[in-house]
Amino acid sequence: MKKTTFIATCALAFTTLLSVNVTAQDFPELDKSPMDVAAFPTSYKDANKLVKITYSRPQLKDREVSKLAPMDKVWRVGANEAAEISFYKEIKLGKTTIKPGTYTFYLIPGEKEWTAIINADVNVWGSYFYNEANDVARLTVPVKKGDAVVEAFSIVFDENKENVNMHIGWGNTRLVVPFTK
Template sequence: MKTTTLITTCALAFTTLFSLTTIAQDFPDLDKSPMDRAAFPTSYKDANKLVKITYSRPQLKGREVSKLAPADKVWRVGANEAAEISFYKEMKLGNTVIKPGTYTFYLIPGEKEWTAIINTDINVWGSYFYNEANDVARLTIPAQQGDPIVEAFSIVFDEAKDKINMHIGWGKTRLVVPFTK
């Protein structure tokens, strides 16, 4: 009887040890540019969203926005994967109607103006595979300078009359992308 108990105990210990080592997983450190999401309406209590954008938030860390988002080049908006924007109702960017769905949101930085781009490609890393033929809408928007310096790339929404404004801030750069309902 004692031999059976000893064998059972050893078998159980071996099985437990083996299963613990086979399910062990190494997890990476926190991303240096964590993903974030901004939506309108902004209240988490309001589930009836009109628009939502998912993007990564790089930090300046003493670098210049112009080095991280070079002028006249398509920029993924943030870091890592290209930002994805979802519309839950028909909206307009400029005069272009955007149907409900998920799109990639790009920007082309300029000295005084930036170009906002809605593109049908999704699940894209960076802007390496950007295809202008898949653009749904483009709008040139003025770039402004503001204080204080925004260290982490940030996006927020607000409402103004019949518009939903997407505010983008990084460093001293401030952009407002207006969507109309």
């Protein structure tokens, strides 16, 4: 009887201690611009990735893309931290070969074309500390208008022949950044 009481008392003490530790942690609310990842190949079943980008997904909420990503200014691509892009094999942006590694991805919005930038800096907040001297590659791509409105900033990849295309959409703005394998 004493052994059973002792075991029950220990179990109750352990359970109480465990529940105190678990409930003592404060968790923040969901971020207004949650982070997301887009990768190629797109299937989660394929672990042999070529490229992966981590970015935050701000929402328009009745605002205009041009106010959140101003024309002719370096934009962090999303919200919060600057987007980071990782390449797992050599790839080209335009005529520039990019070695495997992690980089920051920026855009400069324009009226008819946007400039895609791969920069050697990482772990950067916004575009406040952007340093053009650390650019690895740049490519100007045409911007188009889509029919449907994309409320939350979005990036997806697809493939055509020798290219892996990064599609970027927000509001009615659409652009494609082609990477050559």
